[in-house]
Amino acid sequence: MKLYKNHLMKNYSNMKIGGIAKEFIEIENRDELIEILKEKKNRFILGNGTNTLINDGELETTFISLKAIDYIKDENNGVVEVGAGLDFSDLIDYMEEKDYTGLENLAGIPGSVGGLVFMNGGAHGTEVFDRIVSVEIVDENNELRRIKKEDLKFSYRVTEIKEKNWVVVSATFKFDKGYLKEVVDKYKLKRSENHPLNEPNLGSTFKNPEGYFSARLIIEAGLQGKQIGGAEVSMVHPNFIVNKGEAKFSDIIEIINHVKLGVKDKTGIELEEEIIIVRN
Ligand SMILES: Cc1cc2nc3c(=O)[nH]c(=O)nc-3n(C[C@H](O)[C@H](O)[C@H](O)COP(=O)(O)OP(=O)(O)OC[C@H]3O[C@@H](n4cnc5c(N)ncnc54)[C@H](O)[C@@H]3O)c2cc1C
Known part of the structure; x- marks a missing residue:
């Protein structure tokens, strides 16, 4: 350590x-x-x-x-245990190497396996839990436990792990054969076109309220391009807030509150942050 x-x-x-x-x-x-x-x-x-x-x-x-816990243990039947610290992009590369399929829609998400599992991250109709068999966690009593997927509660960007503040140590996935390189290439290209990848950001700032897209609500409220200090509602993707260079923490918080208020006033819908904020 x-x-x-x-x-x-x-x-x-x-x-x-x-x-x-x-x-x-x-x-x-x-x-x-x-x-x-x-x-x-x-x-x-x-x-x-x-x-x-x-x-x-x-x-x-x-x-x-947990970055050093980044192993991949393969049982060679499509079942793969992965350390929480592994970059998700390394798992996608490994899927290509082994001709595994199942999570290609998530290619380009820049998080760690632990981060994705914690919040059931996903994209383009696929969630990381779609391919999970079990997760190894440390619970509130500091006990190491392996929990089968069917014994765990999870939904859109929410998991029992997050609710109970457990720590993800590893996740076991089950893949089928047949890596879809064209899907990975397509979504990586789409991300490079639709996300402001050349400016610091945290991905989608707000969850999509049921039946709506936050990005669309932000455009409707006329907030795309709004700047507060060094923070900006991205012109590339309105649900992203970018750091134009010298943004302070307070700039980001102010712009988040401004967007929430603006969207509420215009549409009556309350946006909820997807990003995690460490205040002190
Ligand atoms: C350009 C860009 C695009 C993105 N696109 C997507 C997308 O399409 N879909 C999507 O879902 N997300 C997306 N994200 C958001 C982000 O990449 C994911 O949420 C990712 O899962 C976060 O992983 P992380 O390791 O960076 O987590 P962190 O930011 O480090 O942490 C996020 C939360 O996870 C917790 N956490 C992290 N590791 C563990 C662990 N081992 N055990 C317990 N808790 C843990 C942290 O405590 C924190 O609460 C995007 C972000 C960016 C910047």
Whole structure:
């Protein structure tokens, strides 16, 4: 395990905003994880930081990274256990190598496997849970448990793991044969065209309310292009907020509140954040 005190967090969030954390710990195995979880009550499990906004002041939080738990264990019958710290893009590459199919629609999502499982991330009609057999988690009693998918509650961008603040250690997937390279290429290209990938951002800021698209509601409310300080409602994708360079945490919070208010006034619909915010 590696422990860093007074650690600058700016580069751990894809928004490129973040202050000084009291502690940052890189975990290397399950025993260390359980030991640290028992000890640190005010903690935050960080994956790739592609969905997490971090305050730019002094942070009392202990950040815990599972990036070193990034193994792939293949049973060679389509069943693959993957460490939570693995980049999801590495799993897609592995699927190509082994000719596995099932999660190609998610290609291009920049998170870690743990981050995706935590929130049941997905895209283009597929969710990561579509291919999950079981997950290995540490629960609220610091017990390591393997839970079968059928024994776990999950829905759109919500899981029992998130609700109960469990820690994902690994996920086991079941793939079929027949990797669809053209699907991966298509969606990666689509992302490069429709997402502001050259500016710091956290993906979709708001969940889609049932029956609506947040992006459309934001356009209808006339909010695309709105700027507050260094934050902007992206001209490329209105559900993305981008950091134009020097945005502060407070700029992002203000623009989020402004958009929520504007959409509520115009359409009566309340947007709810999809991004995770670490305030202190
Ligand atoms: C350009 C762009 C495009 C995106 N497109 C999509 C998309 O199409 N679909 C989609 O669903 N998301 C999308 N996202 C959002 C994001 O990539 C996903 O939500 C991803 O799953 C987050 O993973 P992460 O490792 O970066 O999580 P982080 O941002 O590090 O963390 C997010 C949350 O997950 C928790 N977490 C992370 N790892 C663990 C773990 N091992 N155990 C327990 N909790 C954990 C954190 O505590 C936090 O609450 C996009 C983001 C960007 C920047």
